[in-house]
Amino acid sequence: MFRRGCLLLATLLLAGCSGFGGDPGEEPGSGTGGTGPITLVIGRDTTAYLRPLLDRWNQTHPAERVTLLELPEAADEQRAQMVANLQAHSDRYDVLGLDVVWTAEFADAGWIVPLDRNLFPLNKLLPPVVDTAVYRDRLWAVPFTSNAGLLYYRSDILKKEHLKPPTTWAELRDQALRLGKKYDIGGYAGQFLPYEGLTVNFAEAVHSAGGTILGPDARTVTMNPDTTRTALGFLVGGIKEGWIPQEALAYKEEESRLAFQEGELLFARNWPHAYGPATHSAVAGKFQVTRLPGLNGPGSSTLGGQNLAISAYSKRQKSALDFIRYFTGPDNERLVLTEGSFPPVWADLYDDPELIKRFPYLPALKEAILSARPRPVTANYNQVSLVISSAVSSALNLGKPVDETVTELKQQLGEVIQTGG
Structure with missing residues (x-):
């Protein structure tokens, strides 16, 4: 039975290796079905939770040890290093920790192999999270962590003022x-440096105003000019009026996290992983989190997170597959939350009373994930993101008029998706 199972897994992977993209004369993943030591390449582990999880696998799989290769913290830099490796058809990487927006691009390029849905308990995961691993009706990765932007706020100050958090x-x-x-504190900050984080913050503003950026087929720019002007105007107005401090224009996730936990901000938009460190900071016991506000009520977060995929050029894809099945299981997903403060992908963990007692934000986070909107799903996402972050940065940093910015952005996005597909 065991031998038949191994043959089945190898066959499933081999059948998928001729997926999308790649040179017709190439046979990516010539080691399909192979076993042995593997490498997990993923963004920098800022909470030091990964190695203990990997040690558990390594202790029971000495012949298939996993080596952790950490890439820079910024998603843009992670992608650049992965793409360089994959374009060289290198077999150095086996398991790839992909930002959820890269699925389409990596699948379309033939850099990752499709997976059999039946090998994973997808029905137990949060539905929007599963969608991020699917491209053209095929499963290309397995959800590992999820993410949705939350509003961190100084509950002590709002309580003193008899105010509820803004909706x-x-x-x-x-x-x-x-x-x-009144309290000589910065008002609000997100991630406004011109990189992927700015694209995320802008997308959240557009979605929270009731708008969209691209159509479901990724071939049409669906930005409504009035709605987009309202969204961008919200951010630009914050800079001009001073309730978004100038320093925030240079913030990525870590800078905004540190500013909030050091008591420099009243409100901050960040991912859930910032919650754990804040409980051991100057604002411990003085803050809470809630859903992001929107134009007329609770807003819409951008769906984030990481999925695990198998490199098409890995020579040990059988071991990689077994590792992904293990690493995304319920026991490890619980540790992803308790040790790393990252949102798990298993739905029932959000309703666990023990976990809610330890992580009071879980109900709000579950709502945020279920109501979150994905960034544009397109194989040319990197160029789409660069166009958005550059345009929005010009409005925030250089004072480029909102109307002009929106008009040019819509035109540039049209050009990108027509040429990129």
Whole structure:
């Protein structure tokens, strides 16, 4: 039975290696079905939770030890290093920790292999999270962590002022302006450096205003000019009026996390992983989290997270597959939360009373993930993101008029998706 199972897995992987992209004369993954030591390449582990999880696998799989290769923290830099490796058809990487927006690009290029849905308990995972691993109706990766932007706020200050956390942009602006001046504290910050984080913040603003960026087929720019102007105007107005401090224009995730936990901000948009460190900081016991505010009510977060995929050029794809099945199982997913403060992908963990007691934000996070919107799903996502972050940065940093920015952005996105597909 065991031998038959191994043959079945090898056959399934081999059948998928001729997927999308790649040179017709190439046979990617010539080691399909192979076993042995493997390498997991993933973004920098800022909470030091990964190695203990990997040690558990290595202790029971001495012939298939996993080596952790950490890439830079910024998603843009991670992608650049992975792409360089895969374009060289290198077999150095076996398991790839992919940002959820890379699935289409990597699948389309033939850099990862399709997987059999029946090998994974996808029905037990959060549905929007599973969708991020699917491209053209095929499963190309397995969800490992999820993510949705949350609003961190100083609950001690709001309680003192007899205020509830803002659910609309108007409430956020009013509280950030008034209380920022009263308590000599920065009002609000997100991730506004021109990189992927700025694309995320802009997408959240557009979605929270009721708009969209690209159509489901990724071949049509669906940005409504009025809605997009409202969204961009919200961010630009914050800079001009001062309730978004100038320093925030240079913030990525870590900079905004540190600013909030050092008591420099009243409100901050960040991912859930910032929660754990904040509980051991200057704002411990003085903050809480909630859903992002929107134009007329609770807003829409951008769906983030990481999926695990198998390199098409790996010579040990059988071991890689077994490792992914193990690493995304319920026991490890619980540790992803308890040790790493990253959102798990198993739905029932969000309803676990023991976990909710330890992580009070779980109910709000589950709502945020279920109502989150993905970034544009396109094989040319990197260029789409670069166009968005560059345009939005010009409006925030250089004072480029909002109307002009929106008009040019829509035109540039049209050009990108027509040439990139």
